């Protein structure tokens with residue numbers, strides 16, 4: 001028998017995941033939940049969902065779907081709601097998948113408290129938590145984790161992670177914020193955001209949404225931050241988009257537990273990007289380096305018998321996406337292909353190979369990992385302990401920036417048991 005999964009939050013991002021969760025071969029039954037009935041209706045009326053979705057499995061409140069006999073909930077609601085909702089779901093006996101970040105509120109201490117509470121709730125309930133961090137399953141990260149596992153980096157020396165998303169870029173953050181402020185949950189937040197935080201002088205910043213930039217270096221190196229020094233850039237134009245933030249751009253330097261140094265950049269008010277992508281990382285090791293889809297190798301001479309006429313030469317090569325991606329089991333590829341290309345004619349469908357899509361191709365990998373972990377009753381790859389490490393870097397960087405670069409120690413809850 002397969003598993004049953006409830007999808008909570010069918011807004012912009014949740015809608016992109018619904019077909020993949022529905023299609024996964026391990027999933028027998030899905031349920032849908034959103035406080036806004038119209039956001040569910042388009043799925044309930046779509047024949048694609050009919051074989052796994054019953055009318056009784058449509059819910060308008062989290063309390064109601066938590067009472068349903070489902071194995072797991074996928075929570076893709078607004079970012080300030082994730083943590084309490086995930087805890088409620090685990091306490092109701094559900095495994096949970098959360099959209100990133102663990103929590104995004106202006107108060108960094110509150111974010112750290114939520115990280116701790118989520119870890120405690122996993123421990124006490126025995127339910128599993130997975131953070132849906134897209135960078136973790138970007139092809140670059142898949143490739144680099146394999147290189148790291150094979151020891152090809154040597155010792156890690158330095159890494160850079162960045163999420164460079166100008167407010168007025170293609171995916172316009174003003175529109176995203178406006179969209180999230182609509183509906184009942186959005187209206188309620190307007191009140192809270194002002195009275196609980198802004199009016200009390202508690203201001204956030206881009207480092208409170210840090211998982212796209214921090215997860216790459218952390219998941220490849222298997223290391224966590226020990227201390228940080230960070231600086232912020234304050235908006236100078238009284239742009240209302242940044243009214244709840246102390247900074248519109250933040251930059252941080254970390255000492256990591258493996259002795260490496262990491263630089264993280266989070267920009268929301270800076271034109272363009274630096275390298276080939278807006279959400280990316282680069283990692284240097286003593287033997288191997290990954291940067292801009294290239295793999296570099298240093299060849300070391302035998303130090304006891306140096307032959308100056310024949311010193312080894314370094315090499316480098318570009319790595320294409322096909323090589324970086326790990327393969328899915330064939331039945332999973334077939335199911336995802338049906339879900340993603342369901343609008344194509346059968347003739348066109350047969351000519352197409354399945355190409356993983358969504359944030360660098362990460363979406364189907366996130367879905368496959370969560371469904372597999374629930375079915376196999378195992379801890380997911382991006383578990384609460386791993387996810388907390390991504391968050392801690394952002395929260396402590398913001399605190400350091402608020403203190404004009406004071407070096408601060410970073411807390412850590414250890415590895416997943």
Ligand SMILES: NC(=O)c1ccc[n+]([C@@H]2O[C@H](COP(=O)([O-])OP(=O)(O)OC[C@H]3O[C@@H](n4cnc5c(N)ncnc54)[C@H](O)[C@@H]3O)[C@@H](O)[C@H]2O)c1
Pocket residue numbers: 008009010011012013014033034035036039060061062076077078079080081099100101132133134176179180181183184185359
């Ligand atoms: N690369 C990435 O990982 C990435 C990209 C985009 C968005 N996201 C994350 O996805 C999340 C959702 O973003 P979005 O743009 O889809 O937001 P959205 O506002 O469009 O959708 C959120 C939905 O959740 C629903 N909701 C809120 N509270 C609820 C409750 N108690 N019960 C049921 N439904 C509830 C809302 O009604 C809304 O439909 C955000 O937290 C964001 O951080 C991640």
